Amino acid sequence: MERKAVSRIPRKKDIAPKQIPYSTIVRLTQYLRVVEKLNDLGISGISSAELCEETRINSFLVRKDLSYFGEFGTRGVGYDIPSLRLELEKILGLTEAHRTVIVGAGNLGTALVHYDGFKEKGFKIVAVFDSDPSKIDKKIGDFVIESVFMLEEYLNTNKDVTIGIIAVPASGAQFIANLLIASxxxxxxxxxxxxxxxxxxxxxxxxxxxxxxxxxSYYITNPDARRTGDMHY
Amino acid sequence: MERKAVSRIPRKKDIAPKQIPYSTIVRLTQYLRVVEKLNDLGISGISSAELCEETRINSFLVRKDLSYFGEFGTRGVGYDIPSLRLELEKILGLTEAHRTVIVGAGNLGTALVHYDGFKEKGFKIVAVFDSDPSKIDKKIGDFVIESVFMLEEYLNTNKDVTIGIIAVPASGAQFIANLLIASxxxxxxxxxxxxxxxxxxxxxxxxxxxxxxxxxSYYITNPDARRTGDMHY
Structure with missing residues (x-):
């Protein structure tokens, strides 16, 4: 039987996004966290083994996760940090900022406005709303708190807002969700x-x-238990 | 060959806790959430199929997860809600309250003191600490904010505190963690x-x-993608 010439360069796989497991997406954020950290430290490359060690995710899963999106890294060398970071950001839809509103200007909402983690990560808080008349027009950081009754109008005139964060008590959360969805x-x-x-x-x-x-609580109560498998918490 | 009489009642499996996957523990909390909700609604039983539907976890996984801890429910009938709730609480170490301290009395710490989710779930906040002299001796709810310099002494005289929640800025988090661990x-x-x-x-x-x-962001950017597999977020 004739042996055919086969390209040894694996092609970008044409897998529809819907076939990618949810757990892969979760792990991509973990790879991104490590890559960001190394990038901030001025490190330009990482071996496969180091990426596994830093994320505590086994090498089979790392290769499998990344293989859904094409080829990353160089065999025997590893990954170029800035490239891998950019690719991960592209996959996760982070190359353009997501304009985000926060509903609920209590302690939690205030903490979220100031949360370091959102800053420079592609989530731009653009407005903060509350239902409490005594809070409206007060300021949190650079934001003037707006009435929740203005939420629909705000979103209808700011169609580029994609994400809503609900930081109100449980009793009001579905009402706010309905407003966000309707807008x-x-x-x-x-x-x-x-x-x-x-x-x-x-x-x-x-x-x-x-x-x-x-x-x-489980791991405190069962001190002999060891965490195995994916760690999302 | 002689046919032996075999007990049809499966025995509680003698699996060491360390062999139980982390993802199982995560799902146990999801089963507990559903069982609590139904219990609050006064519902006394749930079928296997309903438990799967409510948690959106497939029946194979539900059975496998619970099988690590013995037998729950009755074949063809389902689960008794109060019993399943108690068993899940036992497994997760929730039958006695975990005494918990919060370090950081800013907006986040304040929100956590008031967080509905902790109340009546077996996590009892017992003290709140902060490093800011202007906050010390002020009150959050029923708590008088204590100096972080009193943290070690407090924990040494309150050995029943098992959990510490760190709600301070990133720059101070490792310092606080070291204090908690040393105590x-x-x-x-x-x-x-x-x-x-x-x-x-x-x-x-x-x-x-x-x-x-x-x-x-990923699922917004890839609207055709569907979440498959375990959902932890």
Whole structure:
């Protein structure tokens, strides 16, 4: 049988995004965190083994995760940090800032406005809303708190806002979610400890702080247990 | 060949805790969330299929996760809600309250003191500390803010405190972590956007809010992508 010449350069795989596991997307953010840190330290390259060690994710998974999006790095050399960072940012949709509103100007909302993590990571807070008349027109950092009754109008005239962060008590969270969804917001991050009802075309995540503590509780209560597998918390 | 009588009642499996995957522990908290919700609604039982639907976790995983800890539920009937809730709480070490300190009495620390999610979930805030002299002796809810220089002494005389929550800026987080660890704290939840160095016998989780937004960013940018697999965010 005739042996065909086969290109040894793997081609970018033509996998539809819907086939990429959710856990891969979570791990991409972990790779990005490491790459950002090394980049800030002025380090220009990282070997595969080092990337695995820094992220505590095994090499099989690292290769598999990245292979969904094409070829990264050079065999036997590793990854160029600035290139890998840019690729990860492209994949995650972070090359342009996501304009973000925060609803809820209590302690949590105020903490979020000041949260270091959002700064320079592509999430630009553009407005802060609250329902409490005594808070409206007061300032948090550079923001004047606006009435939640202006939220729809604001979003209708600022169509480039893509993400809404809900930092109101549980009792008001679904009402705010409905306003955000009706105004065309594509992504919602909710801090209230309830499960929101959102349509399928809206991306929704909930930060459940209790879950973090429960997982810590398990490992405190079972000191012989070792964390194995993916670590998302 | 003689057919032996075999007990059809599966025995509690004798699996050491260290063999239980981390992702199972994460899912146990999701089962607990659903069971709590149904319990609050006065619902006393749930079928396997309903538990899968409510948690959006497939039936194979649900069975596998629970099987690590023995037998729950009745074949063809489902689960008794109060029993399953108690079992999950036992596994996760939640039957006795974890006494918890918060370090950092800024907006985030204040929000955490008031956070509904911790209340009645077995995490009892017992003290709040800050390094800012202007905050010390002021009150947040029922707590008088104490000086961070009193933290070690407090923990040495309150050995039943197991968890420390770090809500200080990134620049001070490792210093606080070192104090907590030196005082025998077993679990740390850190909100500062940095990676802490902690010894192996201390359980440590970081709440990385940027990760949540990056995952939302991916699904907004790739609207055809569907979340598959475990959903932890």
């Amino acid at each position: 065309g917001i594509k992504g919602i991050l909710c801090f209230a400890p309830i499960q929101l009802m959102v349509p399928d075309d809206v991306v929704y995540s909930a930060v459940d702080l209790t879950t973090y503590l429960e997982i810590i | 025998g704290i077993k679990g740390i939840l850190c909100f500062a956007p940095i990676q802490l160095m902690v010894p192996d016998d201390v359980v440590y989780s970081a709440v990385d809010l940027t990760t949540y937004l990056e995952i939302i």
